[in-house]
Amino acid sequence: MREFKLTSEYVELVKLLKLLRIAQTGGHAKIIVEDGEVLRNGEPEFRKRAKLVKGDVIEVMGEKITIV
Template sequence: MIEFKVTSDYIPMIQLLKAANLVQTGGEAQIVVTEGEVKYNGQVDYRKRLKVQKGDVVEFRGETIRII
């Protein structure tokens, strides 16, 4: 599990995937989100601009990111 600390109120999903080094580019992040490869709090979520906040859990390709 990756624990990712946000310093503001939220981080957009695409930026989170890049910052956690799970994708190489923002374009790749957009593709995996729109193809339904990302789970947000246990549910597949297709929103590229989703605001991920403290306490949320994101799952992607076997990795779990908990936002702290």
């Protein structure tokens, strides 16, 4: 389980994937989301620019990330 500390009100999903180096590029991040590889709080998340807030749990590629 990894934690991502917010420094603003929210972080967009594709930006989070790039910041944590889960995706190598923005295009790669978009493909990961479009392919349904991301779960947000246990539900599939297909919105690339979904605004993640404190308390959200993201699961992608075998990793769990908690937004704090």
